[in-house]
Amino acid sequence: xxxQIHMRTIDLKYLPIxxxxxxxxxxxxxxxxxxxxxxxxxxxxxxxxxISRFWLAKVSLQGRRIFAVHELHLKYGPYVRIAxxxxxxxxxxxxxxIHSSHNNFSKPLWYADVANGVKSAFAIVDCEAHKARxxxxxxxxxxxxxxxxxxxxxxxxxxxVGKIKRDLNHGPVDILRWFRFMAADIVAELCYGKDxxxxxxxxxxxxxEDLTILLTIGGIRAEIPGLNVLESLISLIxxxxxxxxxxxxxxxxxxxxxxxxxxxxxxxxxxxNSLGPFLFTKLINNMxxxxxxxxxxxxxxxxxxxxxxxxxxxxxxxxxxxxxWAILKHxxxxxxxxxxLKTLAGEITDAKLQQLPYLKLVTxxxxxxxxxxxxxxxxxVPPGGWRLGPYYFxxxxxxxSQGYTQHREAAVFEDPYAFRPERWLNPxxxxxxxxxxxxxxxRTCPGQNxxxxxxxxxxxLFLKECPDSVLAESCTDESMEFINYFNIKPSRNKCExxxxxxx
Ligand code: HEM
Ligand SMILES: *[C@@H]1O[C@H](CO)[C@@H](O)[C@H](O)[C@H]1NC(C)=O
Ligand SMILES: *[C@@H]1O[C@H](CO)[C@@H](O)[C@H](O)[C@H]1NC(C)=O
Numbered sequence: 001x002x003x004q005i006h007m008r009t010i011d012l013k014y015l016p017i018x019x020x021x022x023x024x025x026x027x028x029x030x031x032x033x034x035x036x037x038x039x040x041x042x043x044x045x046x047x048x049x050x051i052s053r054f055w056l057a058k059v060s061l062q063g064r065r066i067f068a069v070h071e072l073h074l075k076y077g078p079y080v081r082i083a084x085x086x087x088x089x090x091x092x093x094x095x096x097x098i099h100s101s102h103n104n105f106s107k108p109l110w111y112a113d114v115a116n117g118v119k120s121a122f123a124i125v126d127c128e129a130h131k132a133r134x135x136x137x138x139x140x141x142x143x144x145x146x147x148x149x150x151x152x153x154x155x156x157x158x159x160x161v162g163k164i165k166r167d168l169n170h171g172p173v174d175i176l177r178w179f180r181f182m183a184a185d186i187v188a189e190l191c192y193g194k195d196x197x198x199x200x201x202x203x204x205x206x207x208x209e210d211l212t213i214l215l216t217i218g219g220i221r222a223e224i225p226g227l228n229v230l231e232s233l234i235s236l237i238x239x240x241x242x243x244x245x246x247x248x249x250x251x252x253x254x255x256x257x258x259x260x261x262x263x264x265x266x267x268x269x270x271x272x273n274s275l276g277p278f279l280f281t282k283l284i285n286n287m288x289x290x291x292x293x294x295x296x297x298x299x300x301x302x303x304x305x306x307x308x309x310x311x312x313x314x315x316x317x318x319x320x321x322x323x324x325w326a327i328l329k330h331x332x333x334x335x336x337x338x339x340x341l342k343t344l345a346g347e348i349t350d351a352k353l354q355q356l357p358y359l360k361l362v363t364x365x366x367x368x369x370x371x372x373x374x375x376x377x378x379x380x381v382p383p384g385g386w387r388l389g390p391y392y393f394x395x396x397x398x399x400x401s402q403g404y405t406q407h408r409e410a411a412v413f414e415d416p417y418a419f420r421p422e423r424w425l426n427p428x429x430x431x432x433x434x435x436x437x438x439x440x441x442x443r444t445c446p447g448q449n450x451x452x453x454x455x456x457x458x459x460x461l462f463l464k465e466c467p468d469s470v471l472a473e474s475c476t477d478e479s480m481e482f483i484n485y486f487n488i489k490p491s492r493n494k495c496e497x498x499x500x501x502x503x
Contacts, residue, residue, distance in 0.1 A: 027051075030051065031051040034050045034051045035047060035050055035051065038050075038084070039392075039393070039394050039397075040081050040084070040085070040087060040393075040397065042391065043079050043080070043081040043087050043391060044076040044077060044080060044081065045072060045076055045081035045082060046072070049072075049080075049081055049082050049083055049084075050081050051084065052083075052084065053083040053084060053086075055082075055083075056082050056083045056086070057223040057224065060219075060223050060485075061220065061223055061224075063483040063484050063485050063491075064483070064484060065375060065376060065484055066374060066375050066376070066402055066404040066405075066482070066484045066488070067404075067482075067484070069082055069088050069376060069402060069404075069405070070402070070404055072088070073088065073090050073405050078090045078091035078094075078389065079091065079094075079388075079389060079390075079391060082400075083398070085396075085397060085398050086378065086397075086398035086399070086400060087391075087393070087397065087398070087399050087400075088399075088400050088401065088402065089389075089399055089400070089401050090401065090402075090405045090406060090409070091388075091389050092406065092430075092433055092434060093389070094388040094389050095401040095406065095436075095440070096433075096440075096441075097388060098379050098388070098399055098401060098440065099377075099379070099401070099439070099440020099441050099442050099443070100440075100441055100442060101131075101441055101442040103382065103386070103442075104127050104382040105127075105379040105380060105381065105382060105386075105399070105442070106125050106126060106127050106379065106380050107124070107130075107378070107379060107380070107443065108125070108378050108379070108380050108398060109125060110222050111125065111378075112125060113218055113221050113222035114215070114218045114219055114222045114486060115218060115307070116214050116215065116217055116218030116221065116249070117218075117249050118214070118249075118303055118306050118307050118310065119300075119303045120304045120306070120307030120308075121133045121134055121137070121304065121307065121446070122307050122311060122443075123307070127442070130442075130443070132294055133294075133296075134446070135293075135294040136283065136286075136294040136295065136296050136300075137283075138282070138294070140279060140280070140282055140283065140446075141279075141446045141447060141448075141449055141450065142449070143449045145277065146449040146450050146453060147350070147453075148276075148277045149190060149277060149278070149279070149450075150349065150350045150351075150453055152186070152189055152190065153186055153190075153350075153450070153453055153454060154349065154350065154457055154461075156182050156185050156186045156189070156195070156199060157182060157186075157454065157457045157458055157461055158461055159182075159199050160178050160179065160181065160182035160199055161458075161461045161462050161465045161466065162465065163178060163199065163202070164178050164462070164465075164466060164497075165465045168466060168469060168497070168498065168499045169499070171498065172472040172474065172496040172497065172498040173496060173497055173498070174494040174495065174496050175320075175321055175462075175495050175496075175497055176317060176318075176321045176490060176493070176494050176495045177494065178199075179316065179317035179320045179321055179458070180198075180204075180208075180313065180314070180317040181196075181198035181199045181202070181204075182198075182199055182317070183312065183313045183314070183315075183316035183317045183320070183454070184196045184198055184205070184208050184313045185197070185198050185199050186312075186316075186454065187309055187312035187313060187316075188309055189278075190278055190279040190280075190308075190450070191278070191279050191280055191305040191308050191309060192256070192259040192260060192263055192280075192305060193259075193263040193266060193267075193275070193278050194259050194262070194263065196208060206251075207251065207255045208313070210248040210249075210251050210252050211248075211252060211306075211309065211310055211313075213248045214248050214249055214252065215310065216485075217231075217245075219485050219486060252306060253302065256302045256305055256306050257302060260280075260284075260298070260301065260302055260305060263278075263280075263284065264284055264298075267281060267284055267285065279308070280301060280304075280305060283295075283296055283301050283304070284301065287301070308447070311445075311447060312447050312450065312451075314372065315372035315373060315447075315451065315487060316372075316451060316454050316455070318370070318372040318487065318488060318489045318490075319366065319367065319370055319371060319372045319451070319455060320454065320455060321490065321495045322366060322369070322370030322480070322490075323362070323363065323366040323370065323455060323458065323459050324458070324459065324462055324495070324497070325471065325475065325480060325495055326362075326365075326366055326369070326370065326419045327362065327459065327463070328469065328470060328471050328497065329419070329471060330419060333362060333419075333421060336358050337358055337359060337362060337459070337463060338463055338467070340356050340357075340358045340359060341356070341359075341460055341463060341464060343356075344356075348457075348460050348461060348464060350453045350456055353456040353457065353460050354456070358421070359456060359459065360424075361421035361422065361424045361425065362421045362459065363452065363455050363456060364421070364424045364435075365419055365420065365421040365423065365424060366419075366455070367437035368407045368413075368437065369407065369417075369419055370488075371403065371407075371437030371438075372487045372488055372489075373403070373437070373438075373439060373445070373486070373487050373488075374402060374403040374404035374407065374437075374484075374488060375402055375403075375404065375484055375486050375487065375488070376400040376401070377400055377401060377402070377403075377440060377443075378398055378399070378400040379399055379400065380396060380397070380398060380399075381393045381394065381395055381396060381397040381398075381399060382395060383395040383396070401440070403436045403437060403439075406434045406435075406436055407434060407435065409434055411430075412428070412430045412431055412434050413431060413434070466497070468499055468500045468502075469498070469499060469500070470497065470498060470499075470500045471496075471497055471498075472496035472497055472498040474492075474494075474496045475495050475496050475497070478491075479491065479492040479495075480492075
């Protein structure tokens with residue numbers, strides 16, 4: 001009896017030591033394993049990256065993953081261990097192997113977390129399922145089909161630039177804000193046959209706000225394991241703000257349900273084809289076509305259209321804003337472009353813009369430095385394992401590559417941080433090989449033809465309509481520094497231009 005009581009006091013005394021000691025022993029053993037025995041222990045990198053994912057999650061949540069990983073590449077070379085089970089690769093041959101359509105490197109579930117319930121081509125993890133999804137798209141995004149949509153695209157850009165021109169009479173204008181309205185209106189009209197009414201109302205559509213909330217939560221969840229448990233607990237709290245936030249994906253899908261149903265009706269009634277082509281007309285027509293092997297059902301189309309709305313909005317507004325910024329910042333570039341544009345007779349159309357050689361150099365250089373998706377694109381080594389350069393990686397290892405680093409390879413691009421369209425006059429093979437503004441081959445951006453039409457028209461119509469615009473004082477190199485949450489955008493979230501003052 002006495003002995004038992006005595007034992008218990010000893011137990012209690014050691015409890016804190018045991019509580020701290022066991023996890024500590026585990027952490028130390030894990031660290032030793034990761035640093036000296038794991039199959040990635042030979043890959044260079046800081047010790048704190050090797051022993052926990054904390055560093056990578058931290059820099060990701062701070063919006064500076066591309067910079068942090070870039071610095072590691074400058075310090076450690078083309079292969080860097082950035083987390084216990086993830087290696088960032090910048091060697092171009094290895095990058096091509098990772099992203100080849102034949103090699104079966106799949107996307108990690110990280111993408112499904114980022115997409116937060118929007119189940120589209122972007123978020124499909126499995127290689128075969130993804131190929132089938134892209135086959136369903138077929139020629140929807142082809143250049144020929146996109147050029148049929150050009151008048152719709154041009155209409156919105158022209159309205160947008162007109163409103164910027166109007167506002168320039170009253171002070172500085174934030175072009176990023178206007179390009180956001182424009183890009184969302186364009187891609188919504190192409191997908192749903194109905195725009196977001198943002199250019200017209202000159203305000204953000206609540207659905208677009210919902211999309212931002214959805215992606216912010218997805219981005220955080222992708223970095224913090226176990227957060228979903230906490231989230232489900234929080235969602236039980238009956239507070240209006242929490243209800244609003246947890247309701248956003250339902251509002252988004254209800255909206256796309258409504259507009260797509262309306263669109264479907266319109267297409268059915270359109271016997272004389274007067275509606276014109278839209279991005280998803282073919283997909284909607286094929287929904288019940290049993291002869292079509294890769295048809296999508298209504299629900300899948302709903303998810304795809306939502307994903308397109310996401311993928312085709314902030315990307316365009318960001319890169320469009322940086323193109324204008326770079327042009328206004330470099331008077332010699334601006335002068336050459338303006339001279340080239342003066343050679344065009346009549347209305348500016350994209351068909352004419354495609355013929356302009358200098359505009360081509362400018363858009364290419366803008367995509368090198370300011371493409372909106374330069375971030376780490378993680379992939380998983382296929383089950384059989386894979387050799388990349390000097391290392392053999394076992395199946396399941398995470399490998400990622402980032403366009404940001406490839407686009408700034410000093411051995412390939414002279415003065416890599418400088419905006420110099422002329423470098424593309426005589427590009428080397430290496431320069432072309434290092435350009436990945438649309439991602440890797442297997443999951444390359446299907447919207448790139450559409451994006452190019454938009455970027456050319458943004459540059460040309462802005463210069464034509466706002467010839468006396470200059471960067472406002474608030475727009476500095478610092479304010480235009482990137483913040484990187486998967487995509488990039490200006491860290492101050494704006495880019496103001498103003499009218500040149502006539503002295
Ligand atoms: C300047 C504009 C754009 C840039 C820089 C850009 C860049 C990219 C990049 C880098 C990826 C690959 C992501 C990854 O593998 O992790 C991607 C994928 C994708 N993009 Fe774009 N994009 C742009 C505009 C658009 C537009 C306008 C649309 C649609 C209307 C679009 C739709 C998509 C889709 C659906 C995917 C997923 C593809 C897949 O995994 O099969 N993008 N984009
Ligand atoms: C990739 O997967 C497909 C289908 O499972 C298979 O036919 C192909 O051989 C694989 N490719 C490689 C390089 O393992
Ligand atoms: C795209 O264009 C092809 C011809 O190039 C056509 O057969 C196809 O139906 C079009 N797809 C659309 C509009 O979705």
